[in-house]
Amino acid sequence: MSNYRINDLEHYFKAQKEAIENPEKFWGDIAEQNFQWRKKWNKVVAHNLAEAEVKWFLGAKLNITENCIDRHLKTRGNKTAILWEPNDPNEPAEHITYKDLHQRVCKFANVLKESGVKKGDRVCIYLPMIPDLTVSILACARIGAIHSVVFAGFSSTALATRINDCEAKVVITSDGGFRGDKTINLKGIVDEALKHMSCVETVLVAKRIDSKISMKAGRDKFLKPLLEKASDDCYAEEMDAEDPLFILYTSGSTGMPKGMLHTTAGYMVYSAYTFNNVFRPEENDIYWCAADIGWITGHSYIVYGPLANGTTSVMFEGVPSYPDFGRFWEVIEKYKINQFYTAPTAIRTLAKENVSFVEKHDLSSLKILGTVGEPINEEAWHWYDNHIGKKGCPITDTWWQTETGGMMICPIPFVTPTKPTFATLPMPGIQVCLMDENGKEIEGNRESGRLCIKFPWPSMARTIWGNHQRYKETYFITYPGKYFTGDGAMRDEVGYYRITGRVDDVIIISGHNLGTAPIEDAINEHEKVVESAVVGFPHNIKGNALYGYIILKEEDEHDKLRNEINRVISEQIGPIAKLDKIQFVKGLPKTRSGKIMRRILRKIAHKDTSKLGDISTLLNPDIVEEIMKGAL
Numbered sequence: 023m024s025n026y027r028i029n030d031l032e033h034y035f036k037a038q039k040e041a042i043e044n045p046e047k048f049w050g051d052i053a054e055q056n057f058q059w060r061k062k063w064n065k066v067v068a069h070n071l072a073e074a075e076v077k078w079f080l081g082a083k084l085n086i087t088e089n090c091i092d093r094h095l096k097t098r099g100n101k102t103a104i105l106w107e108p109n110d111p112n113e114p115a116e117h118i119t120y121k122d123l124h125q126r127v128c129k130f131a132n133v134l135k136e137s138g139v140k141k142g143d144r145v146c147i148y149l150p151m152i153p154d155l156t157v158s159i160l161a162c163a164r165i166g167a168i169h170s171v172v173f174a175g176f177s178s179t180a181l182a183t184r185i186n187d188c189e190a191k192v193v194i195t196s197d198g199g200f201r202g203d204k205t206i207n208l209k210g211i212v213d214e215a216l217k218h219m220s221c222v223e224t225v226l227v228a229k230r231i232d233s234k235i236s237m238k239a240g241r242d243k244f245l246k247p248l249l250e251k252a253s254d255d256c257y258a259e260e261m262d263a264e265d266p267l268f269i270l271y272t273s274g275s276t277g278m279p280k281g282m283l284h285t286t287a288g289y290m291v292y293s294a295y296t297f298n299n300v301f302r303p304e305e306n307d308i309y310w311c312a313a314d315i316g317w318i319t320g321h322s323y324i325v326y327g328p329l330a331n332g333t334t335s336v337m338f339e340g341v342p343s344y345p346d347f348g349r350f351w352e353v354i355e356k357y358k359i360n361q362f363y364t365a366p367t368a369i370r371t372l373a374k375e376n377v378s379f380v381e382k383h384d385l386s387s388l389k390i391l392g393t394v395g396e397p398i399n400e401e402a403w404h405w406y407d408n409h410i411g412k413k414g415c416p417i418t419d420t421w422w423q424t425e426t427g428g429m430m431i432c433p434i435p436f437v438t439p440t441k442p443t444f445a446t447l448p449m450p451g452i453q454v455c456l457m458d459e460n461g462k463e464i465e466g467n468r469e470s471g472r473l474c475i476k477f478p479w480p481s482m483a484r485t486i487w488g489n490h491q492r493y494k495e496t497y498f499i500t501y502p503g504k505y506f507t508g509d510g511a512m513r514d515e516v517g518y519y520r521i522t523g524r525v526d527d528v529i530i531i532s533g534h535n536l537g538t539a540p541i542e543d544a545i546n547e548h549e550k551v552v553e554s555a556v557v558g559f560p561h562n563i564k565g566n567a568l569y570g571y572i573i574l575k576e577e578d579e580h581d582k583l584r585n586e587i588n589r590v591i592s593e594q595i596g597p598i599a600k601l602d603k604i605q606f607v608k609g610l611p612k613t614r615s616g617k618i619m620r621r622i623l624r625k626i627a628h629k630d631t632s633k634l635g636d637i638s639t640l641l642n643p644d645i646v647e648e649i650m651k652g653a654l
């Protein structure tokens with residue numbers, strides 16, 4: 023799979039032009055030349071974005087696991103597909119070859135069938151980062167069941183909401199999991215979640231930590247004996263291009279999480295295409311995405327994208343701080359990782375530790391670095407570039423969403439010149455535009471606006487499970503006929519995009535529209551700052567004023583620091599962006615995926631803490647109380 027790789031900038035612009043002028047041919051050729059189909063499509067794309075209706079590769083038949091596993095068996099049977107690195111570095115790693123993976127997936131698929139799972143049934147997977155997670159995902163896809171992976175850090179309430187919403191028939195979990203020096207009790211959480219639920223018939227339980235758990239007779243079964251007995255031959259169900267592949271929940275700004283539904287062919291084509299172009303795997307490369315498979319990043323770029331390309335994908339059970347802050351770098355050295363993909367929040371965490379944790383390790387195998395999930399601030403970008411890439415590895419800052427299924431705006435390494443804090447240019451076929459508040463498209467460069475996409479792409483979510491109206495209202499009503507991302511962006515003088523943050527975080531000060539990301543960026547430039555979050559609060563002259571929550575690397579006189587920080591902001595953005603209030607905090611409330619929960623910080627800044635909403639899914643709920651105590 024190499025005849026779709028972009029070689030240079032000229033090639034990129036040519037591909038972009040072709041994809042816009044003739045999307046049918048562009049995506050049709052890619053799909054035809056790089057994948058295995060049981061039946062070809064009759065039409066490449068049919069769409070009515072105003073109604074939130076999109077279909078790709080209409081009438082085609084395939085099975086995604088044949089593309090991710092079976093077709094590699096002849097040439098790559100003994101190549102490692104999944105290289106599993108356990109939490110404890112002293113425990114042996116697992117090298118799962120494509121042949122092993124095939125066998126394990128078929129066995130697992132047969133166990134699911136014996137548990138009564140049929141095509142179209144939902145299976146909830148609540149597992150830690152162990153090989154069974156990847157295997158169970160692919161086993162669902164093998165038989166046409168719809169997987170819904172729930173991140174193993176979510177609480178029983180969050181899990182229950184998700185199981186209920188998609189009416190899962192089976193839950194796959196484990197006795198527990200390891201994360202650094204902690205263990206998590208997954209089975210207990212599942213039991214709690216299932217207390218008042220009738221849809222789940224079977225709970226399949228993997229063993230990982232050998233803890234004492236209770237097994238409910240008739241419902242709960244240990245996986246191991248079932249897998250041992252199961253046949254390793256399992257027919258790959260023939261799926262329609264538009265048959266659902268998975269549901270993955272993402273939090274809305276309020277209320278119920280949204281079950282984003284992804285379908286088979288378009289998702290496969292786009293995740294594999296972007297993986298190939300962005301990470302540019304060579305046959306013997308070892309690729310590592312350090313995300314959790316519980317998020318879309320892991321779905322697209324640990325499991326489906328890499329395996330569709332026949333790549334060796336590393337799956338890491340642990341955390342960056344265990345046994346010490348050198349773990350990422352140790353793993354890179356151990357496996358001679360060639361491409362490394364992580365989140366800015368991890369980079370910032372590691373950058374504040376002693377650089378000797380990095381310098382102990384040989385990172386010379388690295389070729390490409392990636393980031394995902396949030397804007398990367400300039401300081402973190404340079405640290406990643408200097409200390410990890412040694413100034414020799416392009417950094418691809420990839421902007422995308424659970425809804426988009428794959429990377430949308432990012433530099434293509436060795437093709438697109440990078441610019442710190444800029445996601446740069448859209449992938450071929452992605453028609454990005456900026457819209458103003460009145461619904462008009464903003465033309466020209468050096469402009470800011472709301473980021474929209476005007477034409478469908480193969481891996482876009484097709485609906486919100488069970489609520490198409492909400493899907494339409496959330497993404498397609500604000501700008502009729504366009505997909506609205508919810509993010510703001512600016513386009514620089516050469517047409518590069520910089521994501522300025524969620525527009526629900528935009529703060530208008532004295533009539534000026536300021537994204538939080540650039541202000542936080544400026545604050546983080548101060549040498550004593552680790553991380554910051556900025557929100558607006560009402561001000562009777564300016565309309566809004568800015569409240570900054572700041573974590574310090576080292577203590578100093580607070581008033582002096584406040585002045586210095588505001589000076590940096592004035593220098594970087596302008597006096598208008600100066601903070602009216604600065605509260606120094608020990609931590610920031612974060613979601614499990616590492617995003618700052620600005621909703622809570624905004625309430626505290628508004629002195630409106632009566633209804634904080636659900637904070638149970640936070641990584642660190644305790645910090646909220648502490649911040650409230652010190653509020654200004």
Ligand code: WT7
Binds near residue numbers: 393421507524
């Ligand atoms: C939101 C989507 C993409 C998988 C993980 C997150 C923000 C994501 C970037 C980036 C600036 C980014 C956006 C987006 N975001 N990547 N490179 N630069 N912002 O998926 O949980 O669905 O979140 O994350 O605000 O809308 P998600």
